[in-house]
Amino acid sequence: MMTEAAIRQTVSDVLRGRFAKLGLLNSDIVFDEDYDGAKIVRVTAHFDRPQDVGESLFDAADEIRSRLIEGGDDRFVFVNRDYPGSTDERGSDEEAERARTS
Amino acid sequence: MTMIERLLALAEELAETSGKSLTLKRRAVSTAYCGVFHALAKLCTDELLGDRSDPRSEEYARVYRSLEHGALKAAFKATPLNRVAALRKIGNRVVELQSERIRSDYLPSRALYTRDQCLDLVNSAKSVVRSIAELPRLDRRVLAVYLLFKNRPT
Numbered sequence: 001m002m003t004e005a006a007i008r009q010t011v012s013d014v015l016r017g018r019f020a021k022l023g024l025l026n027s028d029i030v031f032d033e034d035y036d037g038a039k040i041v042r043v044t045a046h047f048d049r050p051q052d053v054g055e056s057l058f059d060a061a062d063e064i065r066s067r068l069i070e071g072g073d074d075r076f077v078f079v080n081r082d083y084p085g086s087t088d089e090r091g092s093d094e095e096a097e098r099a100r101t102s
Numbered sequence: 103m104t105m106i107e108r109l110l111a112l113a114e115e116l117a118e119t120s121g122k123s124l125t126l127k128r129r130a131v132s133t134a135y136c137g138v139f140h141a142l143a144k145l146c147t148d149e150l151l152g153d154r155s156d157p158r159s160e161e162y163a164r165v166y167r168s169l170e171h172g173a174l175k176a177a178f179k180a181t182p183l184n185r186v187a188a189l190r191k192i193g194n195r196v197v198e199l200q201s202e203r204i205r206s207d208y209l210p211s212r213a214l215y216t217r218d219q220c221l222d223l224v225n226s227a228k229s230v231v232r233s234i235a236e237l238p239r240l241d242r243r244v245l246a247v248y249l250l251f252k253n254r255p256t
Contacts, residue, residue: 034201035201035204035205036172036175038175038179040201050218054218054221054222054225054226055225055226055229057222058191058194058195058198058222058226058229059191061194061195061198062190062191062194062195065190065194066187066190069184069185069190074179074180074184076179076194076197076198076201077194078198078201080219080222081218081219081222082216082219086216086218086219087216092122092123092124092213093121093122093123094122094123094124094125094211096211097210097211
């Protein structure tokens, strides 16, 4: 498996190569586990504004994964995005599940 | 409109109208993965039985139902599906959608996605289904064989 430092460098190189001119600020990387315990790499690309980069994000994930495979690392790579204000949209109008009272 | 097209259209509609409903976003992602899974099951069946086989036949249903979620993920992680560019690209997206489908279906009530993140996943599913349809013959056969059959030492 590649080192975390090497993966961070790979992620940075790929994202900057694709999105530097599209308002990319930086990225967060989480070395996580999937629902079945498999190791995965989760990346959040932070942009300075809303950008229509959805398709390119998934291509970036594939490019990162391709480089990981070349480095002997078989982890899947998931890339999503956010921008200032986007997390405010997570507010929900749904009620919490009610606790039993009797 | 086919069932797969209808599932993807429904996912898009759910995502676009989700507003502040975390439930609609979660259903959108789950439905999008469902569409992709059916597209893969259809590809596998068409490759094994021929694309003129009767979808109402028992044989068709038997092959169609033999695709498994766990085996699908394992196959996309291994050679040759992680080496052929078009298949690797499909695989990474399918496995992400599968992972998000599990989160959407089973995590307790909480927000998982922004509207954009939800729409990105739905659009990714649509892109996967298009890519599956455009695969060359040899890649379709490789994909079907490695998704359906376990790899045993030869």
